Amino acid sequence: MMLKSLLLLVLCSSSAMAATSLPDNRHIVVKGEAVVRTAPDRADITLEFEAVKAESVQAKQQVDAQVNELLAGLNNFFIDEKSISAGRIFVEPNMRYDENDNQVKDGFRATRKVKVSLKKLSLLDGFLNFALKVGVNQIEQIQLLSTKASDYEQAALDKAVANAKQQGSSLASAFEAKLGRVYSIQSQ
Secondary structure, eight states, X not given: OHHHHHHHHHHHHHHHHHTSSSXXXXXXXXXXXXXXXXXXXXXXXXXXXXXXXXXXXXXHHHHHHHHHHHHHTGGXXXXXXXXXXXXXXXXXXXXXXXXXXXXXXXXXXXXXXXXXXXXXGGGHHHHHHHHHHTTOOEEEEEEEEOTTHXXXXXXXXXXXXXXXXXXXXXXXXXXXXXXXXXOOOOOO
């Protein structure tokens, strides 16, 4: 019985070793890291318009008027049509609680999200003030981005590869060994 248990243990451990992604011979594992910093040169801004009125059509019309006023003023901020996207308009009953904690319908709520890409960051504060002036209810998100993001990502990848190569060479040299072929590459 002991021999069968030992044999089973040996077979299980060899199958576990076969499932690893590391080579059977000597190897090292390095992790290359790099950071590329840049200043943003554009902002993606998500705005939400909302209106509550007695009738659904009135709520929708108020949101439409506010969005149209925003769109009419975008030329002042050098924003073209390709830099704007407007989501669906949602109209739903507006509910509130009365003095007895019962839900009662209190008109209709209309909401619409508009996303704008501002290419001149120096105009960001003025644009936000303008959006508030035309009646935006919520500035949902402001993302500061770079128009050259893919170039910077490639530069960071190149630096991370160089960093990994340098680490591998240093480790091999410290153990008086030579680097062989690359066995595996993982990128994040």
